Amino acid sequence: MNARFLNLGGTRHLPTTLLVARREVRMRLRSRVFVGGTVVMAVLVVVGIVAASLLAGKSTPVRVGFSGGSQALERSFTATADALGVAVTVSDIADVTAAKAQITAGTLDVLVIGSSTAPTAVVKDAVPSNVESALSLAAEAARLSDAGLSPAAIKSAMSLVPVQLLAPTTPKDTQNLLASLALGILLWIALGQYGNMVAQGVVEEKATRIMEILLATIPPSRLLAGKVIGVGLVGLLQLTIVGAAALVAVHVTNVASIPALGVTAILGDILWFLLGFLFYATAYSAVASLVSRQEEVQSAIAPISIFQIAGYLLMYASLPNASGPLATVCSLLPPFAPILMAVRMASSDVPFWQVGLAAALIVVSIVGLTWLAGRMYTNAAMRIGARVRFMDAFRG
Amino acid sequence: MSTERSLEIRGISKRYGETVAVRDLSFDVNAGELFGFVGRNGAGKTTTMRIVLGVLAPDAGEVRWDGRPLDLAARRRIGYMPEERGLYPKMRLAEQLAYLGELHGMSGSEARASAVRWLDRFGLRDRANDDLQALSLGNQQRVQLAAALVFGPDVLVLDEPFAGLDPVAVDVMAGVLRERADAGVPVIFSSHELELVERICDRVGIIDRGKMVACGTVDELRAGGQERRWIDVPGAPDDWEAGVPGVRLVQIDGSRRLFELDPGVDDQELLREALNTGPVREFERVEPTLGEIFRTVIEEAAA
Numbered sequence: 001m002n003a004r005f006l007n008l009g010g011t012r013h014l015p016t017t018l019l020v021a022r023r024e025v026r027m028r029l030r031s032r033v034f035v036g037g038t039v040v041m042a043v044l045v046v047v048g049i050v051a052a053s054l055l056a057g058k059s060t061p062v063r064v065g066f067s068g069g070s071q072a073l074e075r076s077f078t079a080t081a082d083a084l085g086v087a088v089t090v091s092d093i094a095d096v097t098a099a100k101a102q103i104t105a106g107t108l109d110v111l112v113i114g115s116s117t118a119p120t121a122v123v124k125d126a127v128p129s130n131v132e133s134a135l136s137l138a139a140e141a142a143r144l145s146d147a148g149l150s151p152a153a154i155k156s157a158m159s160l161v162p163v164q165l166l167a168p169t170t171p172k173d174t175q176n177l178l179a180s181l182a183l184g185i186l187l188w189i190a191l192g193q194y195g196n197m198v199a200q201g202v203v204e205e206k207a208t209r210i211m212e213i214l215l216a217t218i219p220p221s222r223l224l225a226g227k228v229i230g231v232g233l234v235g236l237l238q239l240t241i242v243g244a245a246a247l248v249a250v251h252v253t254n255v256a257s258i259p260a261l262g263v264t265a266i267l268g269d270i271l272w273f274l275l276g277f278l279f280y281a282t283a284y285s286a287v288a289s290l291v292s293r294q295e296e297v298q299s300a301i302a303p304i305s306i307f308q309i310a311g312y313l314l315m316y317a318s319l320p321n322a323s324g325p326l327a328t329v330c331s332l333l334p335p336f337a338p339i340l341m342a343v344r345m346a347s348s349d350v351p352f353w354q355v356g357l358a359a360a361l362i363v364v365s366i367v368g369l370t371w372l373a374g375r376m377y378t379n380a381a382m383r384i385g386a387r388v389r390f391m392d393a394f395r396g
Numbered sequence: 397m398s399t400e401r402s403l404e405i406r407g408i409s410k411r412y413g414e415t416v417a418v419r420d421l422s423f424d425v426n427a428g429e430l431f432g433f434v435g436r437n438g439a440g441k442t443t444t445m446r447i448v449l450g451v452l453a454p455d456a457g458e459v460r461w462d463g464r465p466l467d468l469a470a471r472r473r474i475g476y477m478p479e480e481r482g483l484y485p486k487m488r489l490a491e492q493l494a495y496l497g498e499l500h501g502m503s504g505s506e507a508r509a510s511a512v513r514w515l516d517r518f519g520l521r522d523r524a525n526d527d528l529q530a531l532s533l534g535n536q537q538r539v540q541l542a543a544a545l546v547f548g549p550d551v552l553v554l555d556e557p558f559a560g561l562d563p564v565a566v567d568v569m570a571g572v573l574r575e576r577a578d579a580g581v582p583v584i585f586s587s588h589e590l591e592l593v594e595r596i597c598d599r600v601g602i603i604d605r606g607k608m609v610a611c612g613t614v615d616e617l618r619a620g621g622q623e624r625r626w627i628d629v630p631g632a633p634d635d636w637e638a639g640v641p642g643v644r645l646v647q648i649d650g651s652r653r654l655f656e657l658d659p660g661v662d663d664q665e666l667l668r669e670a671l672n673t674g675p676v677r678e679f680e681r682v683e684p685t686l687g688e689i690f691r692t693v694i695e696e697a698a699a
Contacts, residue, residue, distance in 0.1 A: 009462065014498070014504075016499055019495070019498050019499055020499075023495055027486075067536060090539040097461035204484075208482050208483065208484060208485055209478065209480040209481060209482025210483050210484055211482065212446075212451055212476075212478040212480060212482060212495070213476060213482060213483070213543065214499070215451050216450065216451050216471065216474070216476045216478075217471075217472055217496075217499045217500055218499060219468070371652075
């Protein structure tokens with residue numbers, strides 16, 4: 001068998017499960033839904049990353065020009081601004097009129113005129129507050145120096161109040177939160193889309209009556225497994241394409257230090273997608289096998305969809321406090337773990353035991369669901385027509 | 397392929413709740429035999445075929461092929477055309493047939509070649525890359541048969557293969573079934589077209605309310621039934637046959653009369669009596685059609 005398996009010359013015999021999976025992959029890849037969906041998702045992700053990098057771009061240095069006597073302030077201004085955490089570049093200005101024109105044009109941010117002890121800041125509309133403080137402090141120091149204080153005395157007189165940050169926020173954190181949210185939404189869309197695809201596929205085979213021909217050839221469990229594997233591979237391919245687009249965008253825009261967009265994080269997300277997909281796909285296929293018409297699919301899968309929608313809402317509820325009790329407990333529960341745990345891992349450090357517990361719980365649930373789905377699918381697959389009751393499918 | 401192989405249905409029973417669909421049903425279909433399965437709607441034909449295919453599990457009994465209980469591997473070698481036609485509407489013909497061929501155990505290249513061969517056979521070669529849903533219903537039915545044939549099945553089980561076909565397609569379908577049977581494949585199919593069944597089948601099984609009430613060649617089925625004679629004696633009185641015991645008048649057509657003879661009655665005695673009354677213009681032995689046998693058998697089963 002293995003020898004034939006490796007023979008790619010076209011005479012190979014694939015196990016029936018893989019034949020079913022291969023058909024799913026081929027048919028789906030050819031569909032407009034796949035091509036269009038992938039393009040839309042990739043574009044959305046790239047646009048999001050570019051937007052995030054533009055937001056981060058606001059921290060480019062403030063350009064400050066000094067003219068005349070104020071030029072003596074340049075060194076102390078730069079040092080003070082640095083202490084205040086604002087990036088500045090300073091330049092000497094000879095032509096004040098030309099500099100004012102530059103400010104109007106937006107190529108210079110601040111023009112300082114006047115003497116070093118009484119400078120005036122000229123700006124277009126508003127002066128960045130930290131720049132104003134730094135300039136005031138520099139002028140203050142110049143006046144103290146004129147009054148005869150030694151540099152050491154000035155330094156001690158003017159030392160800034162030390163500030164201790166308990167939970168520092170940087171622009172990166174905001175970006176990371178946005179990236180986590182985007183990731184959560186993406187996972188949510190992917191899980192819904194591919195779970196639905198499996199459900200539709202199950203019903204399609206009942207609705208078109210090909211089920212009877214298929215079941216005369218292969219056992220229901222293999223048919224179901226092939227379908228889930230095939231659709232899962234398509235989903236994986238789509239997410240990989242979107243993930244690759246995200247990595248390229250991150251590389252180009254140079255916001256690579258966002259943890260949610262790192263290679264390991266993306267691999268982790270793909271793992272959560274797979275677990276979530278297996279969970280929802282088996283659950284969806286079990287309930288979808290109860291009905292025989294496409295119009296009935298949505299109502300059949302509604303009891304499962306509710307969990308997915310709840311997961312989406314919980315994601316918003318738990319993002320502001322990713323380590324809080326709500327987020328922690330819900331991210332361990334199998335129906336929500338694929339999205340909530342992925343989002344938590346992207347936005348904060350999650351203790352390893354929580355990740356492990358969530359993964360273990362969902363794997364156990366998937367095993368149980370596979371058994372249940374196989375049983376229901378086997379019993380309901382050939383009952384075409386009226387909706388099969390859950391307990392009838394369960395008992396057989 | 398050994399010509400000794402046969403499909404044996406042994407005492408199968410199936411009930412749905414209170415309804416008994418099939419009751420202790422047994423029959424054989426031998427290699428090279430075209431077996432017609434007839435019965436009223438709901439008699440149990442489809443249930444029987446589904447049990448043969450393993451799509452349904454019987455409550456009792458078993459199906460054997462080549463002397464062994466039919467297992468999954470053997471079932472994959474059965475070509476099946478279900479009563480509810482079904483293929484993927486949005487899949488190309490050639491691809492769809494090749495897929496089914498592979499599911500039944502062919503290699504990819506064998507399956508593709510065979511798909512093209514059968515499409516060619518049914519005049520659909522230039523539609524090979526069309527989706528099934530683009531075809532007319534008649535052509536879809538041909539593809540359905542091709543789906544049952546594509547992998548070179550060891551056994552063919554076809555539920556109402558002739559339903560909805562035009563006369564030309566019926567001939568093509570009948571030709572293909574005959575050819576497969578002649579190649580040593582046991583072919584079992586159900587139909588309500590009794591004339592067609594009589595014309596092409598080697599043996600016929602009549603099923604009624606889940607029980608096989610008659611099974612054999614059409615001649616064998618006739619053997620137990622009533623003998624009938626058309627006699628034309630233009631000048632005879634109305635009740636000229638009254639002197640011959642065991643003879644009943646069934647039908648009058650002008651001066652022609654149709655008589656039914658009880659078993660053991662000598663038709664020559666009837667002829668002599670006719671000659672005694674006048675000149676006999678016509679004396680014809682009438683074979684009951686399968687339709688007539690069918691009605692008789694069903695009536696007897698009901699009694």
